[in-house]
Amino acid sequence: MSTVTKSWRVPPEASSQTVRDFLQKRAGFSRQLIKRVKAAGSISVNHQPASLKLKVESEAVVTVYFPEEVRGERMTPEEGALIIRYEDEDVIVIDKPSSVPVVPSSHHEGSSIATRLLHHYEKQGLSNTVHIVTRLDRETSGLMLAAKHAYSHRLLTLEKSRLDRFYTALVKGKLKEKEGVIETPIARKPGSIVERTTCEDGKPSRTLYKVLESYAQHTLVRLKLETGRTHQIRVHMASIGHPLVGDTLYGETEDLPWSGQALHCHELAFAHPWTGEHMSFTSGIPEEWNRYVRTAEY
Numbered sequence: 664m665s666t667v668t669k670s671w672r673v674p675p676e677a678s679s680q681t682v683r684d685f686l687q688k689r690a691g692f693s694r695q696l697i698k699r700v701k702a703a704g705s706i707s708v709n710h711q712p713a714s715l716k717l718k719v720e721s722e723a724v725v726t727v728y729f730p731e732e733v734r735g736e737r738m739t740p741e742e743g744a745l746i747i748r749y750e751d752e753d754v755i756v757i758d759k760p761s762s763v764p765v766v767p768s769s770h771h772e773g774s775s776i777a778t779r780l781l782h783h784y785e786k787q788g789l790s791n792t793v794h795i796v797t798r799l800d801r802e803t804s805g806l807m808l809a810a811k812h813a814y815s816h817r818l819l820t821l822e823k824s825r826l827d828r829f830y831t832a833l834v835k836g837k838l839k840e841k842e843g844v845i846e847t848p849i850a851r852k853p854g855s856i857v858e859r860t861t862c863e864d865g866k867p868s869r870t871l872y873k874v875l876e877s878y879a880q881h882t883l884v885r886l887k888l889e890t891g892r893t894h895q896i897r898v899h900m901a902s903i904g905h906p907l908v909g910d911t912l913y914g915e916t917e918d919l920p921w922s923g924q925a926l927h928c929h930e931l932a933f934a935h936p937w938t939g940e941h942m943s944f945t946s947g948i949p950e951e952w953n954r955y956v957r958t959a960e961y
Contacts, residue, residue: 699729739778753937831885869888
């Protein structure tokens with residue numbers, strides 16, 4: 664199994680820093696990641712083994728050989744379909760169908776995006792585990808981003824402000840305003856391990872919405888997440904009296920010709936964690952929506 668290797672050339676302004684300081688201050692390493700590299704990986708400077716205390720000079724080449732990653736108990740590779748929109752050694756963009764969970768859990772131990780990714784990695788000879796960056800609910804479809812190794816995940820976490828997600832949702836009723844912002848804090852609902860609710864002492868949450876099309880009893884809405892709380896769009900839309908069609912957890916009772924709520928991540932944009940390149944991907948709403956939207960004008 665191959666592992667990840669990354670190299671940096673020391674700029675003049677970083678001259679005389681220790682390897683440890685260079686990795687933390689210039690390369691974005693966390694202390695925990697440095698500990699893992701020290702324990703099971705290795706570091707070289709100008710192709711010679713080096714300690715974290717070694718001082719580096721301008722133009723020196725620092726290389727980190729990351730250790731093999733440890734997979735969780737439920738993370739067993741399973742063959743299954745993956746719609747891969749983009750992949751390189753650092754990131755992978757998936758177009759997820761509804762009804763497929765992102766990770767296995769005590770409630771669903773069958774096939775998931777994560778276990779399918781592990782099978783995909785093993786075919787490539789990679790020892791990587793799965794690092795989800797933008798997670799989707801089981802019944803939500805669309806684009807999602809995963810880091811292919813711990814260092815890439817760390818960089819994407821540092822650059823959260825440079826990651827944008829846009830969703831399309833079909834909600835109940837007609838919205839009075841054509842666009843708006845919902846900023847009600849969100850917290851776990853007392854007595855439930857799954858459901859969330861809006862409350863004053865919850866975590867800050869911000870969702871932007873814009874009406875795309877209005878029907879007699881439904882509205883097609885475009886949404887942008889500016890925070891990433893669990894069930895954020897579902898909770899926020901229900902809180903203003905417009906739950907997602909099919910979202911029985913948050914007050915909707917209407918049956919759909921597909922399972923789950925009508926929510927789709929149609930656009931994902933981010934700065935590549937290694938190259939800094941702006942990456943942008945789009946995904947059309949599921950075909951079953953087209954039938955439902957066309958027949959929703961009643």
